[in-house]
Amino acid sequence: MKRNKSWLHRQQKDPYVKTAKKQNYRSRAVYKLQEIDVKDRLFQPGMFVLDLGAAPGGWCQYAAKKIKPGGKVIAIDRLQMEAISGVEFILGDILDTETIKHCLSLTDDKAFDLVISDIAPDLTGIRDTDEARIEELAISVIETTSRVIKSGGDLLIKTFEGSLSGTLKSELSSKFQKVTVRKPKASRDSSREFYMLARGYGI
Ligand SMILES: C[S@@+](CC[C@H](N)C(=O)[O-])C[C@H]1O[C@@H](n2cnc3c(N)ncnc32)[C@H](O)[C@@H]1O
Known part of the structure; x- marks a missing residue:
């Protein structure tokens, strides 16, 4: 991937890096998840977890x-992602139905306790295009989650400040018991990203 000089400089200075x-x-990015986990206790041993945009x-x-043992x-x-012990990797686009079919073929129905999504679209800087991409991915993450998650399960989803975040929160609130917003310290102030944690699917 092509990176510019200021990106390199920022990476070299970044304590999290x-x-x-x-x-x-x-x-x-691991420190964003860790901070949310420390606060909200996302993981338990034995859990089934789906990581989208991994x-x-x-x-x-x-x-x-965190989910060991079991x-x-x-x-x-x-x-492509290098192998990690205890992780089954699927190379595919979540917007492609074949990818989700592949995922469903690896587990029982509604097997997942937790879906975590750090998916980020390629942003163009053109507001309408970017909002459309963010929306398309968010819809796909929610649809995928609805197909795979257990009753009572949780979803952590990255999103971006903008006109869509209110709609996303309402959509999640209609499916989950509780939705909270998280902006971990490891998420740069200059970034429009933040996370929504939706807990208690279908309750
Ligand atoms: C911020 S990175 C994730 C970092 C990861 N959470 C980690 O801890 O290393 C976002 C990822 O989303 C992936 N992504 C974006 N759009 C996608 C899509 N439609 N389907 C699958 N992956 C996608 C990108 O390829 C990228 O690897």
């Missing part, structure tokens, strides 16, 4: 540790 290297995590795999590494992580990304 340094800690991730030391702790053998593949991405600084590459390069920081969230998977964290989830695979749990399972299935991870999907349209980019």
Whole structure:
């Protein structure tokens, strides 16, 4: 992937990047998940977890540790990801129905306790195009979650500030018992991203 000079400079200075290297995590994104987990206790041993938009795999590494013993992580990304022990990886686009069929073929119906989605579309800087891409992915994450999640299960979904976030919150509130907003410290202030944690599917 092509990166510019200021991106490189920011990475070199970033304390989360340094800690991730030391702790053998593949991405600084892991600290966003960790912070939310410490606050909200997302994981339990034995859980089935689906990670959408998983590459390069920081969230998977964290989830695979937290659900031991007995749990399972299935991870999907349209980019290839190096193998992680305890994680089954599917190379595919979540917008493609074949990818979701593949995922469903690996588990029983409604098997997942938790879906985590750090999916980010390629943003163009053109507001309407970006909002359409964010919406398309969010709809797909929610549809996929509805197909695979157990009653009472949870969804953590990344989204972006903008006119769609209110609609997303209402949509999640209609399907889950409780929806909260999280902006972990590891998520840069300059980034419009934040997370919604929807708990208690179908309750
Ligand atoms: C911010 S990264 C995820 C980082 C990951 N949570 C980690 O800890 O390493 C977002 C990922 O979403 C993936 N992605 C974006 N759109 C996708 C789609 N339609 N289907 C599958 N993966 C997608 C990208 O390829 C990228 O790897």
